Amino acid sequence: MSLAAEVTETFEQLRETVAALHGELTRYELVIWTAGNISARVPGQDLMVIKPSGVAYDDLSAATMVVTDLHGNLVQGELAPSSDTAAHAYVYRHMPEVGGVVHTHSTYATAWAARGEPIPCVLTMIADEFGGEIPVGPFALIGDDSIGRGIVETLKWSRSPAVLMRNHGPFTIGRTARDAVKAAVMVEDVARTVHKSYQLGTPEPLSEQDVDRLYARYQNVYGQQGEK
Numbered sequence: 673m674s675l676a677a678e679v680t681e682t683f684e685q686l687r688e689t690v691a692a693l694h695g696e697l698t699r700y701e702l703v704i705w706t707a708g709n710i711s712a713r714v715p716g717q718d719l720m721v722i723k724p725s726g727v728a729y730d731d732l733s734a735a736t737m738v739v740t741d742l743h744g745n746l747v748q749g750e751l752a753p754s755s756d757t758a759a760h761a762y763v764y765r766h767m768p769e770v771g772g773v774v775h776t777h778s779t780y781a782t783a784w785a786a787r788g789e790p791i792p793c794v795l796t797m798i799a800d801e802f803g804g805e806i807p808v809g810p811f812a813l814i815g816d817d818s819i820g821r822g823i824v825e826t827l828k829w830s831r832s833p834a835v836l837m838r839n840h841g842p843f844t845i846g847r848t849a850r851d852a853v854k855a856a857v858m859v860e861d862v863a864r865t866v867h868k869s870y871q872l873g874t875p876e877p878l879s880e881q882d883v884d885r886l887y888a889r890y891q892n893v894y895g896q897q898g899e900k
């Protein structure tokens with residue numbers, strides 16, 4: 673297969689994947705109306721596939737996904753890219769290991785972001801997926817590199833794939849777009865659980881040693897990853 677055909681096939685596969693993953697945001701009730709967005713890096717290219725701005729979730733499909741370079745310039749597609757394209761692009765430029773970025777306004781995680789309070793590591797599931805507390809990033813206005821810079825500056829000091837951008841909402845990253853969606857689903861779940869635990873009392877944080885052990889197991893052994 674020629675390089676052009678291979679890249680075209682990759683585009684099509686990624687368009688399908690990114691479009692389908694947007695359905696997970698509505699399935700898990702992480703977004704309302706047109707809020708939220710998902711992107712995936714195009715492997716080996718300085719390009720990404722991202723949601724078009726302001727398009728209803730029912731109208732999202734492989735055909736409506738758009739391709740931009742990693743400075744947000746439209747490369748393929750008819751629609752304007754997400755208003756968070758600059759943030760996604762900044763993450764891809766500065767975190768080469770990241771293959772997917774997700775942004776939602778999910779209720780409980782966004783409530784923690786509104787308070788500017790990190791979610792403490794008081795659950796084994798937080799240790800498993802986030803490796804410690806889920807950090808808060810700075811308030812930043814949309815439209816330039818500010819949000820992306822806040823995401824990167826916060827996550828470079830954390831094992832967490834989620835950051836609660838102050839007064840805005842969660843952004844999550846992953847090796848793939850699916851991993852980033854998983855982090856978005858899980859950050860909302862633990863945000864709700866920990867919020868409810870505080871309504872009943874004061875939850876106890878896990879020890880650093882236990883967090884490290886839980887994180888290592890979940891990231892390396894859990895599921896079908898272990899020795900066969």
Ligand SMILES: O=C(CO)[C@@H](O)[C@@H](O)COP(=O)(O)O
Nearest residue numbers: 707708709725726754755814
């Ligand atoms: O949170 C923001 C911008 O940061 C929303 O506008 C965003 O969720 C949805 O914007 P798009 O429809 O992706 O342009």
